[in-house]
Amino acid sequence: MxxxxxxxxxxxxxxxxxxxxxxxxxxxxxxxxxxxxxxxxxxxxxxxxxxxxxxxxxxxxxxxxxxxxxxxxxxxxxxxxxxxxxxxxxxxxxxxxxxxxxxxxxxFQPHFAPGLDALFTAPPAVVRAEVALAVRRDPGYFRGWRRTYATAGGVLHQQAIHGLALALRLLPGTVETVDAEVAHLRGLAETEDRVTAALTLSSGATVHIDARVDHPGPPVHELVLHLTDGRRVAVRGRNLEAGLGEIAAAPTHEELRRAMYTAVLNAADGRTAHPCLFPLRALRRPLEAIDHVYRDARVVRPADTAAA
Missing domain, CATH: 3.40.50.720 (NAD(P)-binding Rossmann-like Domain)
Incomplete structure (x- = not known):
């Protein structure tokens, strides 16, 4: 390779x-x-x-x-x-x-986490998805290509896209309405500290996002699916890597990457595509949803909080 x-x-x-x-x-x-x-x-x-x-x-x-x-x-x-x-x-x-x-x-190596292949093969009926990202990224992290939206995108592109792409893959419909807020409080070049958003899809389902890179506590990136029958399905881990299993038994990131390599080679050789593979064409939908969020969001800056 x-x-x-x-x-x-x-x-x-x-x-x-x-x-x-x-x-x-x-x-x-x-x-x-x-x-x-x-x-x-x-x-x-x-x-x-x-x-x-x-x-x-x-x-x-x-x-x-x-x-x-x-x-x-x-x-x-x-x-x-x-x-x-x-x-x-x-x-x-x-x-x-x-x-x-x-x-x-x-x-998207976390999509190869335990149990997610079954979700992709037979998607459950989801009415609400909650994407939660809480990590600490200090100014030194946002250097070089990460400094500008044009070269890196925002927090949703670089940090929360694993959970958001997974949620949208399981939910049909286009984005109809967005209620979002983007906070720029620490002066991280063009990158924001936090994005909160509620997206309503044409299917009636909703996606709720709370993604922040100024979190002082332990890092987490999880997805909770609320099903039509009242059950909740949690995709857990530091970065979803536990999938539907126990956090203590989560595969390593190296193991998840190796599963990706094998799946891509098998698909290229004409074998049945692994359900966790994310084709390039499927990326367009989450990127369009992210665009909706940034385009329609209220932007909060230090001057706004000082005035309040």
């Missing part, structure tokens, strides 16, 4: 790939790798140069959204199966279908 991007996220993939049976890293494309590349693995200055020099079975794209979609599509056109880190792009219009897109999948 070829890894495009050897920075913070690429390093996580290299760790997971080191223990992936049947997979070997045959090249890394990055003009200035930010992590150690395994000895003997060639480093290319760009993904285009790498694709000219080799024909990988799998390409893992771990670069910022500003370039991720272009790299993924180039790799798919070259015949590889492609796994691209979320969100791939912050622009839903950019996801208009192109030849080769069927070979591109978006990396």
């Amino acid at each position: 070829l890894l495009v991007g050897a920075g913070e996220v690429g390093a996580k993939h290299l760790t997971a790939l080191a223990g992936a049976p049947g997979l070997a890293v045959a090249g890394v494309a990055d003009p200035a790798p930010g992590t150690d590349v395994p000895r003997g693995v060639p480093v290319f200055a760009s993904w285009r140069a790498a694709l000219r020099a080799m024909t990988p079975d799998l390409v893992v794209v771990a670069v910022p959204p500003g370039t991720a979609l272009a790299a993924a599509r180039d790799a798919a056109q070259a015949g590889a199966a492609v796994l691209v880190e979320k969100p791939a792009t912050a622009d839903p219009v950019a996801l208009a279908p192109r030849p080769g897109d069927e070979r591109v999948f978006v990396a």
Whole structure:
């Protein structure tokens, strides 16, 4: 396989790939790798140069959204199966279908958590979904490409998209109304501290979001589904990784990534697609919902709270 991007996220993939049976890293494309590349693995200055020099079975794209979609599509056109880190792009219009897109999948490793394959295979009747994200991200985290919406998107693109994409995948209908508030209180470049939103879908179901990156307590990213029969289904964990199982028995992030690699290769070889795979085309719907939130939200800034 070829890894495009050897920075913070690429390093996580290299760790997971080191223990992936049947997979070997045959090249890394990055003009200035930010992590150690395994000895003997060639480093290319760009993904285009790498694709000219080799024909990988799998390409893992771990670069910022500003370039991720272009790299993924180039790799798919070259015949590889492609796994691209979320969100791939912050622009839903950019996801208009192109030849080769069927070979591109978006990396949502928590969707491979225990029990979620059954949810995707036979979606329950959900009337309300609650996405909760509470983490601490200090100003140093929002540096480089994360500093601007144009290159990174907001908290919903970068932090809460795992739970939001999962909720929307289980709920039919388009977004009809949005009641949202976006708070910018710590001066994190263009990035907000907190987003709260209630989305009403054409099916009558609702999605409620409370996503914050200024939380002082233990980190959590969970999804609660309220079913029509009154039951509640909780997808739990630090980042949904426990799925429907016990938090103490949750698989590691490396194990979840390895499950993704296998699923993508199987799909590319014509085998039955794993129900947890997230095709590139399916990303457009959550991105459109996120756009609705940011476009229609009330924006709160320090001056507003001072005036109050």
